[in-house]
Amino acid sequence: MARSDAGKLSLILLFTPFALWLVLLILLPQIGIGYLSLREKLGPGEYTFGFANYVDFIREPIYWNTLLRTAWMSILVTILALFVGFPVAYYIAKIARQRSRAALFLMCLIPLWVSDLVRAFGWIVLLRETGLISGFLQWIGLINGPVELLYSDLTVVIGLVYTVVLFMIVPLVSTLDGMDDAMIEAGYNLGGSRFTVFRRIVVPYAMPGIVAGCIIVFMLTAGSYLTPILLGGKNSMWFTEQIYEQFVTRYNWESGATFGVLLLAFTSLVVWLGLRLTGQSLASTVAKD
Secondary structure (H helix, E strand, O other): OHHHHHHHHHHHHHHHHHHHHHHHHHHHHHHHHHHHHOEEEEEOOEEEEOOHHHHHHHHOHHHHHHHHHHHHHHHHHHHHHHHHHHHHHHHHHHHOOHHHHHHHHHHHHHHHHOOHHHHHHHHHHHHOOOOHHHHHHHHOOOOOOOOOOOOOHHHHHHHHHHHHHHHHHHHHHHHHOOOOHHHHHHHHHOOOOHHHHHHHHHHHHHHHHHHHHHHHHHHHHHOOOHHHHHHHHHHOOOHHHHHHHHHHHOOOHHHHHHHHHHHHHHHHHHHHHHHHHHOOOHHHOOOOO
16 A cells, blocks of 8 residues: 555656646646737727737738748748658668667757757858858859858758758657568568568658658747748748747737737647648657557
8 A cells, every 4th residue: 555655656746847847838828828819909908808819810911921831831841851851760770780870860969969049050151142152152163253042941941951850850760760670571572672662661660750750840840930030031931920020029919929829720730631641640650659
C-alpha cells in the first residue's frame, strides 16, 4: 500500500511541472487571446462582445490575402524541407555507420546553437548588395556590378528552409531507424528497382515520420516572424507581421488577438486536411510510441 502511494506521489510530482507549463503558458494565453478577439470597442473603456473583429478581417482583402499567402509559402517551405531532409535522414538512419551517426546528427544541430536573429543576419551578410555572394560573382566576372539578392520570396524561402529543416530530419530519422533492413532486401529480391522499393516500402513505412515532420515544420514556418521580416523586408507580406502591427504599432489588441486566433484556426485546418489526405492521424504520427 505504501509502495503504491509513493508511486502515485512520484507520478504527480513528475507530471505537475508539465501540467503547469501546459496550463499557464499554452492554455490560459489561448483563452485570453480568444476572449480579446470577441471584444468590440465602443468607446474609451467601453466594450461589448461580438464578432465585429472577424467581420472586419473578412472585409479587408489585404488581411486574408496575406493569410493565404503565408499558408501557401509555408506549404512550399514544408515541401522543400521534406525534399532536403529526407535524403539526409535516410543516410543517417540506414546508410551511415553506427559510430558516425552521432557526429552527423550533431552537424544537423549546429544551426540551432545560435538564435534565429543571428542566422538571419548571417544570410544578410551573404546576400546583401555588398555581401559575399555578390562580391564573389563580380570577382569571377559573371556580373559587372553589385546585385541585391535580399528582399524577395526566394530569399525568404531559403532562409526558412534552412531554419526548419532540422525539425523535418529528427522525426524522419526516428521513424526510419526502426525499419528492418530485411524489408528493403526483400524488395530487391522480389525484383523491385530502387525507385519501386523506395516508393512501395520506404515511403509507406516512413509516412508517420513524414507527416509528423511536415506538421512541425508547417506550424513553425507559418508562425515565423524574424526570418520573413529580415530577409523579405517590405515585400515579405507575412501574416505574423500583421499581428505584430496590430498589437504593437496600432495598439489594437482586439484585432491582433483576432488575427492570432485566425492564424491558429487556419493552420490547424491545413494540418487536419493534410492528415485526411495522407490517411494518418495524430496518434500514429506525433503521438507514436
